[in-house]
Amino acid sequence: MALAENPPKTGLAGATEQTTDFKGKIIEYVWYMKKQGYAEATIHGRSKLVQIMVKRGADLLNPESIKETIAKQNWSTGRKNNAVDAYSCFLRLFNGKWDPPNYKRVRKLPFIPAEVEIDQLIAACSTRMSTLLQLLKETGIRIGEAWKLQWIDLDTQNSTITITPEKGSNPRMFKISGHLIAMLNCLPKKNNYIFGTSSLRSKRRRFERQRQLIAEKLKNPRILHITFHTFRHWKATMEYHKTKDILHVMQLLGHRSITNTLVYTHLVDFKNDEYTSRVAKTIEEARQLIEQGFDYITEMENIKIFRKRK
Numbered sequence: 001m002a003l004a005e006n007p008p009k010t011g012l013a014g015a016t017e018q019t020t021d022f023k024g025k026i027i028e029y030v031w032y033m034k035k036q037g038y039a040e041a042t043i044h045g046r047s048k049l050v051q052i053m054v055k056r057g058a059d060l061l062n063p064e065s066i067k068e069t070i071a072k073q074n075w076s077t078g079r080k081n082n083a084v085d086a087y088s089c090f091l092r093l094f095n096g097k098w099d100p101p102n103y104k105r106v107r108k109l110p111f112i113p114a115e116v117e118i119d120q121l122i123a124a125c126s127t128r129m130s131t132l133l134q135l136l137k138e139t140g141i142r143i144g145e146a147w148k149l150q151w152i153d154l155d156t157q158n159s160t161i162t163i164t165p166e167k168g169s170n171p172r173m174f175k176i177s178g179h180l181i182a183m184l185n186c187l188p189k190k191n192n193y194i195f196g197t198s199s200l201r202s203k204r205r206r207f208e209r210q211r212q213l214i215a216e217k218l219k220n221p222r223i224l225h226i227t228f229h230t231f232r233h234w235k236a237t238m239e240y241h242k243t244k245d246i247l248h249v250m251q252l253l254g255h256r257s258i259t260n261t262l263v264y265t266h267l268v269d270f271k272n273d274e275y276t277s278r279v280a281k282t283i284e285e286a287r288q289l290i291e292q293g294f295d296y297i298t299e300m301e302n303i304k305i306f307r308k309r310k
Contacts (some may be wrong), residue, residue: 063098140235169254
C-alpha cells in the first residue's frame, strides 16, 4: 500500500501523486476491508459503488466531486446513503476527511410473499438451490450464515443445525424438519462446506436466473421480488403472528437489539385469517404435519386437528 510521507497539495491526505490510478486505489480499498474483517457482501457492495461513481465521472481524491456524483444519480436515498458509507470507509484508508451529505434512509416494510409462492419457488429450483431455500425458510438465517455452514454443523441424529453468526448477531441452534434433513443428505459431500466453495455472488446470480424462469412459467411477477433475505422477513413475520412473542423472534433472528425486531410486529394484518386444516389419525401423521408447519388445535373422536395459515 503506497502512502506518501507528505500529503499532496490536493486530494486525500496520504495519497500518492498518481491521482489517476483509481483502479489501484480501489484494489487497496478492497484489501483494506478484507483486513478489517468486513463481510464479503459488504466488501463487494462498497467496492462496486465506488467503481460506479468513478465510471460516472467522480474523482476519488476529491470529496466534493463524490458529493456531486452521488447527488446526480437517480438512486433511492438508501442507495445514496450506502454510497456515502462506502466513500467514508474509503477515506479511512487514506486518513482523509470530508463533510458527508445527509441522506436519511426511508424505512419501508419488506415484501412478504404468500407461503404457497415460496413453496412454488423452492420446488421449481435446482436440487442444491431448493435445499438452500428450504433452509432459509425453516430457520430465517442470513444467506451469509447459510453460506458458511459446514457438514460438522449439521446433527442429523438430533435434527439440528448450528449457526455461526455474522453482522454481530448471536449464535443459534435450530431444529430442522426431516424433509430438510433428507434434502441435505442428498447433496454431494465434496468438501467441508454444505453448499460448496463457489462465491456467494455467483450463487446469487444463479438464483436470479432460476427465479426469472419460474416467475415467467407461473405467470406470477411477485416471485421476482423474492430474494434470499425475503425468507428471513417471512420467517420472522410468521413466527411473531404465531407466538406474539417479540423476544422469541429476536432470539430466532439473532438480533442483539430489539429495535430491529419490532418491525415484524406490524408487517402483515391477519385480521381476516384464512387457514388450511388437516387431521392426523396416527403419531406419524401428526409428526409430518408439525414438520410441515401445522399447529395442533384440538382432538375429537381420537383424531387430532391441525391448521396452518395460508
